[in-house]
Amino acid sequence: LDEAASHPDFAYKPETGEERYHSFAGVPIIRRERAVGVLAVQHSEQRKYQDVEIEALQTVAMVLSELIANAGLIDTAGTGNNRPQSTAAVRLPGQKLVEGMGSGYAVFHQPRIIVEHTVAEDTDAERHRVYAAFDKMREQIDRMTREAEFGVGGEHEEVLQTYKMFAYDEGWARRINEAIDSGLTAEAAIERVQQRTRQRMRQIDDPLLADRMHDLEDLANRLLRIVSGQMGTAAQMGLRQDTILIARNL
Numbered sequence: 001l002d003e004a005a006s007h008p009d010f011a012y013k014p015e016t017g018e019e020r021y022h023s024f025a026g027v028p029i030i031r032r033e034r035a036v037g038v039l040a041v042q043h044s045e046q047r048k049y050q051d052v053e054i055e056a057l058q059t060v061a062m063v064l065s066e067l068i069a070n071a072g073l074i075d076t077a078g079t080g081n082n083r084p085q086s087t088a089a090v091r092l093p094g095q096k097l098v099e100g101m102g103s104g105y106a107v108f109h110q111p112r113i114i115v116e117h118t119v120a121e122d123t124d125a126e127r128h129r130v131y132a133a134f135d136k137m138r139e140q141i142d143r144m145t146r147e148a149e150f151g152v153g154g155e156h157e158e159v160l161q162t163y164k165m166f167a168y169d170e171g172w173a174r175r176i177n178e179a180i181d182s183g184l185t186a187e188a189a190i191e192r193v194q195q196r197t198r199q200r201m202r203q204i205d206d207p208l209l210a211d212r213m214h215d216l217e218d219l220a221n222r223l224l225r226i227v228s229g230q231m232g233t234a235a236q237m238g239l240r241q242d243t244i245l246i247a248r249n250l
Contacts, residue, residue: 023046
């Protein structure tokens with residue numbers, strides 16, 4: 001915020017000893033997909049925070065999440081494994097592929113990858129892991145393009161071409177390597193760049209561009225699975241006959 005006081009939720013609390021400030025920037029400290037804190041900076045003079053500054057804050061917040069967790073400073077009461085499993089009904093809006101109604105066990109097609117370690121011990125080793133993952137991902141995309149059995153023409157060809165374009169995008173690979181150079185592991189670097197992509201997605205109004213950004217999000221998930229070694233899907237792990245398969249995106 002260039003001018004924090006202009007935000008409708010701004011409230012100055014002099015009794016807390018808080019100093020007056022104009023500009024404010026805050027990023028969440030995330031651990032296991034849960035906000036465990038906020039990293040905030042303030043300036044007494046009005047200024048606009050640059051994208052590179054926000055990205056630096058997000059990188060610091062990612063590293064802090066691991067340090068805080070390792071120090072045992074996260075309050076786990078009522079969260080995570082200590083939280084009773086909810087048995088209440090949950091409604092998931094989405095696109096159905098088959099008309100009608102069904103009953104069964106809901107399973108995510110690809111469980112979300114949780115980045116456990118964010119601080120790299122050897123940046124060169126992490127960089128080589130990313131290079132190897134990119135090579136494997138590009139091989140997969142090339143094979144998908146060659147072996148596509150959807151007929152000639154159609155939207156699937158546009159999607160595969162977009163995948164191939166992103167897979168060979170040197171800018172994307174460079175941003176991930178820059179994140180590794182800042183001290184992050186390969187997984188954390190991919191997630192870090194992916195967070196930036198999500199921010200841009202929220203600012204896009206054009207549906208065509210939004211679809212392309214979703215393609216990049218999907219490709220980043222693929223890269224993250226390769227580098228983490230968690231390539232298994234629900235189908236590969238075995239499904240019950242009465243399984244209802246849920247995918248976050250298609």
